[in-house]
Amino acid sequence: MKISKTIYLFFIPGLILYSIFFLYPTFSAVFYSFTNWDGISANFNFVGFENYTKAVTGDSVFVKSVGNNLEFMLFVVIFQTIIALIFAIFLVKNTKVNYMLRALFFFPTILSSVSVAFIWTFVYDPSLGILNQILSLIGLDFLALNWLGNGDIAIYALAFTQVWFHAGQMLIIFVAGLHAIPFDLYEAAKIEGATKWQTFKKITWPLLAPSATIVIAYTTIQSFQAFDLVFAMTGGGPNNTTEILSTYIYEVAFRGYDFGYASAISVIFMCVIALITYLQFKVLRSNRVSY
Amino acid sequence: MKKKLGMFAGLVLFVVLMAACAADSSQEESDSGDSNSSGSEDSSAENQDTTEISFIHWRGEDEEVFDDIIGQFEEENPGISVQMNTYPSEQYQSNAQQMLRDGSTGDVFTSFPGTQFETINNAGFFTDLSDEEFVNNFAETSLEVGQSEGSQLAVPYQMVFNMPVYNKGMFEELGIEVPTSWSEYQAMAETLKENDITPIAFPGADIGPNQMMNSMMMNNAKNEDIFAQLESGEETLTNDWWINTLEDFQHFNENGYLQEDALGTNQDSAMQMVADEEAAMLATGSYHMASLKELNSDLELGFLPPITVSEEEVEYEGIHTATFMLAVNKNSEKKEEAKAFIEFLSQPDIASQYANETGQHLTVNDVDYESESLQNTSHWIDEKDTRFQPRYLIKEAAVEDAVLGSIENVLGGTSPEEAADEAQQVVEENID
Missing domain, CATH: 3.40.190.10 (Periplasmic binding protein-like II)
Structure with a gap:
């Protein structure tokens, strides 16, 4: 069938919006990453690759924020995926109780991130926080820590909040994926005498791969974009131990007034996310099977 | 059909462009201040002459x-x-x-x-x-x-006076004199601790050392150009003036002058500690006095900056901004x-x-x-020898973060020397 050329006209509105809201800002960031623009003045100079060189070789806080971000991402991707998957398996049947529980687990997702940050800041408060009070009540005083004030654990405390915030959303994706698996495969496995673990390993997990791909890729991107939660809960402190790439970009651009350098970090940031997401898709796609 | 579709697409594009222009011009009108933002014609007429x-x-x-x-x-x-x-x-x-x-x-x-x-x-x-x-x-x-x-x-x-606010009534009740030297300050802190009172409520989770650093360093680095010299490369954070300041913070932290888990305490909790008279001082500044009085109207408040040197070495009595x-x-x-x-x-x-x-x-x-x-x-305005808040004399945000970060590092258990080394590295990365 020959497609009329007129049909291409319908791309124009979308293309215009895409250009204004995506392509233009992206290319602007790339452009400014080669300058020393302060974000305010009309004048700036081109500095070549200086900003990129600084990021890679001369900025220990940037390196620290990359490390923190990777730790944060790994914790969130692993725990969020596992928790969402376990809950999805238990709540897969469409019963009234399960409907209610799914809604309950999904509830944090609809809260604003600042509200979540506010709630968890009080949960983690070392003296008044409910977490330490519960731990003390059940005799686990040694686990009552300074959650957000201790540089060694603060990033994990933040990552746990992120998991609490978004696991419900991933649970729904996994439940949808589980519902798409044909029931007769489970019946056949049962007849063949497969154990629960074998059924999970040979049927559920491989056929859940498309959902898992979405969950893992989306969780990774979310972990890199967790600006609001981190900014509101710790502001990157203490001593940059919870500084992640997005909060560092904000810091450089809006407190340091170095938009050129912030743009260079943003470009690196964009490339890192694209690379990780591509690798994840590649690995997870190779695991897909069909029966 | 092709012609009709082309015309339709052109029309859509034209409408979008016109709408954008209309929105823009209305914005200009609004920005010029000639029209009233409330939107009613009557009120617009009434406010035509109002800028x-x-x-x-x-x-x-x-x-x-x-x-x-x-x-x-x-x-x-x-x-x-x-x-x-x-x-x-x-x-x-x-x-x-x-x-x-x-x-x-x-x-x-x-x-x-x-x-x-x-x-x-x-x-x-x-x-x-x-x-x-x-x-x-x-x-x-x-x-x-x-x-x-x-x-x-x-x-x-x-x-604004960026130095700890203290409970004067509590000091009078316990018979504590306002300290004028480091040894007196230490004695004061010990007396407070003996009475189960935390000397200083430190809101490390949100305000951090932003305010406290000023009075802690005021007599350790009397040179008001110290941060200008740091940013020009003439000074370093590994020199005595900063190491001494970090050691003082370490002393405060290790000897219980600050509450436990100081870096995890937010300003509301710290203020509540002072209002409940669990702590004698709040490590922020004058801008919190009204809020403290709201929490406990019986509090009688004054300023008590930490004196970290001997009486003869005291040059500055406090910090103002x-x-x-x-x-x-x-x-x-x-x-x-x-x-x-x-x-x-x-x-x-x-x-x-x-x-x-x-x-x-x-x-x-x-x-x-x-x-x-x-x-x-108010006598602090004219009668006391205060100096301008040193933190505000740091021009580079990254340098300021490094300076504050080194204090947080020490409060987290790192040695002053190591914290100063790490901060100095960041300073060197960010100065020309």
């Missing part, structure tokens, strides 16, 4: 007082109305410069001293106020912070109206109302402080 100026600042807690003052200003100046917008201080520090750029926002704006003042000055957004008569209404000693190359670009309105600097946007088309508003704010009776209702000291001359807390502490 609306925009006033932006970060003191959300002062909105009520400002609303009243603005009402009085509008009554006295029927041709001018004031649209006030406040932003959280963090957001204001980051975004004010962007808002000032086109001149439609912030005809009257406020600026922090230090980095923000420098940035706005470099961008050329300050109107020179040197020849304005109202400048004489401000204490001469406070004006320097708003000057650049001999021009008065902004006038500081508030006088002339801040909340009022300025007129150079890109504004309503400069005269904006100046009239600043002049109104600098009248002693208006300034007195603002000072007493917000519980703050001001830089305006002849202010009549009525509240007990303000009266008890």
Whole structure:
């Protein structure tokens, strides 16, 4: 069938919006990453690759924020995926109780991130926080820590909040994926005498791969974009131990007034996310099977 | 069919463009100040002769007082109305410069001293106020912070004392004298601890060492150019002045002068500790006195900066910051109206109302402080030897973060030398 050329006209509105809201800002960031623009003045100079060189070789806080971000991402991707998957398996049947529980687990997702940050800041408060009070009540005083004030654990405390915030959303994706698996495969496995673990390993997990791909890729991107939660809960402190790439970009651009350098970090940031997401898709796609 | 589709697509594009243009022109009308934002035709007619100026600042807690003052200003100046917008201080520090750029926002704006003042000055957004008569209404000693190359670009309105606030009544009850040396300070802290009172409530989770660092270092580094020298490479954080300051913080932390888990405590919890008399001092500044009094009206408050040297070595008794600097946007088309508003704010009776209702000291001359807390502490303005907040003299945000980070590092258990080394590395990465 020959497609009329007129049909291409319908791309124009979308293309215009895409250009204004995506392509233009992206290319602007790339452009400014080669300058020393302060974000305010009309004048700036081109500095070549200086900003990129600084990021890679001369900025220990940037390196620290990359490390923190990777730790944060790994914790969130692993725990969020596992928790969402376990809950999805238990709540897969469409019963009234399960409907209610799914809604309950999904509830944090609809809260604003600042509200979540506010709630968890009080949960983690070392003296008044409910977490330490519960731990003390059940005799686990040694686990009552300074959650957000201790540089060694603060990033994990933040990552746990992120998991609490978004696991419900991933649970729904996994439940949808589980519902798409044909029931007769489970019946056949049962007849063949497969154990629960074998059924999970040979049927559920491989056929859940498309959902898992979405969950893992989306969780990774979310972990890199967790600006609001981190900014509101710790502001990157203490001593940059919870500084992640997005909060560092904000810091450089809006407190340091170095938009050129912030743009260079943003470009690196964009490339890192694209690379990780591509690798994840590649690995997870190779695991897909069909029966 | 092809022709019809082409015409339809063209029409859609035309409508979108027209809509965009219409929105733009309505924006221009609104920005020009000729139309009233409320939108009613009647009110537009009524307000045709009124010039609306925009006033932006970060003191959300002062909105009520400002609303009243603005009402009085509008009554006295029927041709001018004031649209006030406040932003959280963090957001204001980051975004004010962007808002000032086109001149439609912030005809009257406020600026922090230090980095923000420098940035706005470099961008050329300050109107020179040197020849304005109202400048004489401000204490001469406070004006320097708003000057650049001999021009008065902004006038500081508030006088903040960035040093610990203490419970005077508690000290009297326990028979503790105000310490004047490091040994007396240590004895004071021990007495408080013996009475199960935490000497200092330190809000490390949000305010951090931002305020406390100033009074901790004031006599360890008496040179007021120390941070300028650090940023020019002539000084380092690994030298005695900073190592000593970090050691003092370590001493405070390890000897229980600060509450347990100080880095995880937010300002509300720290204030509550002082209000409940579980702690004797709050490591912030004068701007929290009114809130403390709200939490416990029986508190009698004063300032008690840490003395970290012997009595003979004491040069500075405390820290002050002339801040909340009022300025007129150079890109504004309503400069005269904006100046009239600043002049109104600098009248002693208006300034007195603002000072007493917000519980703050001001830089305006002849202010009549009525509240007990303000009266008890107003002698710090003229009689005490205070120095300008050193932290605000750090120009590079990354250097400031490194300096503050080294304190957090020490409070987290790192040795002063190691923390200073790490911070110095960041400083070197960020200076030319």
